[in-house]
Each structure stands twice: as structure tokens, then as C-alpha cells.
Amino acid sequence: MRIDERVPVETTEAGSPLRFTWRRVVYGVVSPPEVWVTRREWWRSATRAPRGEGTTLLELPVWRVDALPLTDGAHRVDGTFDLALDRATGDWLLLGVFDDEVEQQLFA
Template identity: 40%
Template structure:
């Protein structure tokens, strides 16, 4: 079962993929990327300087114990990361 959060997170990237992130004051290490996809912003919100992409990663990560599955999103317009979803 998944839970939806939408919490801002700090993410460290290696080779273009999330490698670590901090969520609720805990450091999570990404063990592997399970999925990656990109969506475009609505056409009326796109400008020449901002393609308005949202980049998603579903990752297996752990704060030190058993790994969990997490969905991260990077918004190119806001230049920020969110943790959207976590699975038990």
C-alpha cells in the first residue's frame, strides 16, 4: 500500500540519478532505480526558457534498515524535489 506525501526533500544526484535524499530529517541511500519517466507541463505553461518537464524516479532506498520504495519528482520550473509517494 502506498501513501501520498508531496514533501520537499533534498536530493543528491550521481550520474543524473538520485543517489541519496533527506526526508523528515533522515538520510536515505538509494540502492537502485526501479523506474524513471518524464512528463511535460501543459502546453500553455511552457516557455522558451523553461520546457516545464517533471522528472520522476521510483527508487528502492533505505535509511539504514530494511529498504522501501519511494517516488521522487524533480520539477524543472521550480528547480525543486518532492517525495511524492512511499510504499510499505
């Protein structure tokens, strides 16, 4: 399920996600992340990239992680999460959540 929400992320020294908070629940990463680079959906933004800086602004490094909730809270989800680092702003984005029960928990 596509989420696209900014989330605070705590990283290892190497820059991989270690913990993140989503909807008032802290999640701990429990497996080595799979890392790849995807393209930002630039057509959804009105911002233009400065000449010569398009690649950096268009590419998003993504970490797919398995994570478990570390705190109690509404809509606790155990599952697989895609976290992306927006290098233009330094913000982390939760791009998606993959779990059989996530839609029921989020939209019940």
C-alpha cells in the same frame, strides 16, 4: 501513499538520485531507479505557464527508487519512493512512499 513534500536530493553525475533526506532521516538509494515522465497537477496551482513553455513546466521527470535509512530518526521507512525533479524551480519532490507499514509509522 501520496506525500508531495520538497526534499533535498544528492544525485549522481548523470542526475539520478543517490541520497535524499526526508523528515530528518537520510535515505540511500539501493537499486537502479525506474525513470518516467508524469504531468504536474497544474489545476492545483494558481500559476500560469508563459506561452510556449507549457510542456517543460507541466512535465515532471520521476525516479522510483528503493531506499534504506542511513541515519536514525523518527518514522524510519524502508521502502520504495517516487522522487520528482521540478525543472521550473530545480527543487526535488517526494511524491509518494510505498510500504506496507508506512501509514502506521507516519500516523501512529
